Amino acid sequence: MHDSTSIQVRVWRGDAAGGDFADYEVPQQPSQTVLDVVTWIQRHADATLSYRFACRVGMCGSCAMMVNGVPRWTCRTHVNKVAQDNRLTLEPLRNLPVIKDLACDMTVFFDKWKAAEGHFSGSLTRDRPVAAISPRDRLRRAANAAIECINCAICYAACDVVSWQADYLGPAALNRAWSLQNDIRDTNRAARLQAVSANGGCMHCHSQQGCASYCPNELNPTASIAGLKRQAAGSFLKKKYPEHYA
Amino acid sequence: MLELRLYLAQRISAAIMAPLVLLHLGVMIYAIQGGLSAEEILARTRGSLLWGGVYGLFVLAVALHAAIGLRNIMSEWWSLRGPLLNAFSWIIGFGLLIMGWRAVAAVVGA
Numbered sequence A: 001m002h003d004s005t006s007i008q009v010r011v012w013r014g015d016a017a018g019g020d021f022a023d024y025e026v027p028q029q030p031s032q033t034v035l036d037v038v039t040w041i042q043r044h045a046d047a048t049l050s051y052r053f054a055c056r057v058g059m060c061g062s063c064a065m066m067v068n069g070v071p072r073w074t075c076r077t078h079v080n081k082v083a084q085d086n087r088l089t090l091e092p093l094r095n096l097p098v099i100k101d102l103a104c105d106m107t108v109f110f111d112k113w114k115a116a117e118g119h120f121s122g123s124l125t126r127d128r129p130v131a132a133i134s135p136r137d138r139l140r141r142a143a144n145a146a147i148e149c150i151n152c153a154i155c156y157a158a159c160d161v162v163s164w165q166a167d168y169l170g171p172a173a174l175n176r177a178w179s180l181q182n183d184i185r186d187t188n189r190a191a192r193l194q195a196v197s198a199n200g201g202c203m204h205c206h207s208q209q210g211c212a213s214y215c216p217n218e219l220n221p222t223a224s225i226a227g228l229k230r231q232a233a234g235s236f237l238k239k240k241y242p243e244h245y246a
Numbered sequence B: 001m002l003e004l005r006l007y008l009a010q011r012i013s014a015a016i017m018a019p020l021v022l023l024h025l026g027v028m029i030y031a032i033q034g035g036l037s038a039e040e041i042l043a044r045t046r047g048s049l050l051w052g053g054v055y056g057l058f059v060l061a062v063a064l065h066a067a068i069g070l071r072n073i074m075s076e077w078w079s080l081r082g083p084l085l086n087a088f089s090w091i092i093g094f095g096l097l098i099m100g101w102r103a104v105a106a107v108v109g110a
């Protein structure tokens, strides 16, 4: 039996070979987060439960899971906002292989960041003065709009194209690439434009904003991807692909 | 770069189709007003380079647009890739082109 002071929690338990749901009853607390619930289960019900977290304050991006079918950052998700009838169903993030229980393997996700040339390439050494860039600059504002990503893979879990097309780079990697395409200090923009408009790149996006609706930092990867499409198409039509990227 | 080319071809074909659809609807409504029969319409289209060109171009745009769109769907829903995906795309594109151009030929041909 349960009453309103407890939460009925179904947690997916298993590994890459398969698994099933297990049921737990967790006492309700004021201001309780979904991550608090998972931690309670591990400390008081079953110490073998595997999950991942680090910062508990929405900075590190490691605690994302499917909560009642929706990808969420569990450390910043309050139970009373998402529980239905005092019930929670917790699963590992969609679109990524499971390692064990609620922890999934993020390797593909980060490999795609690399494939999208998601790293900054500068031309200055630490001995040179810092580049002076006005915060009001058009490109700098575009870079800023996409920059606050915590690599949580929530958008990646929300994206249907990722689930259909294993080689699609996905919203997070493309959003990151767009941020760097707008960084005038970056020296790798032609190669990056080529990387993100190749097969598996930005052209596959359906622009339906599943990623943007779930990004906990309210970023809009769809808009970033549209920017990449514009940039690639524009440079192709001007016959300056991929060198023309501004 | 194939993806980028297909992406652009699909957008450009859409941009061609949109005004031609409006033209088609407009002319249809206009032609019906006077109560034209099929005979009378055919008398006007037969041998017309203009209508042959307009509908010929429309069919070309449709064949391109639909083949690329269905290519994406086949790749996403059925995980088709490589030669099989290309083969299906060409069959759809050419099929539509031939059927469409046959219809155009029937309307403008003598």
Ligand code: SF4
Residues within 6 Å of the ligand: A158, A159, A160, A161, A162, A170, A171, A204, A205, A206, A207, A208, A209, A210, A211, A212, A221, A222, A225
């Ligand atoms: S808008 Fe694009 S990247 Fe975002 S969820 Fe949809 S298909 Fe994926």
Ligand code: SF4
Residues within 6 Å of the ligand: A061, A148, A149, A150, A151, A152, A153, A154, A155, A156, A171, A172, A175, A214, A215, A216, A217, A218, A219, A221
């Ligand atoms: S774009 Fe948003 S949802 Fe996607 S990884 Fe970054 S912070 Fe997470």
Ligand code: FES
Residues within 6 Å of the ligand: A053, A054, A055, A056, A057, A058, A059, A060, A061, A062, A063, A064, A073, A074, A075, A076
């Ligand atoms: S634990 Fe760091 S974002 Fe949730």
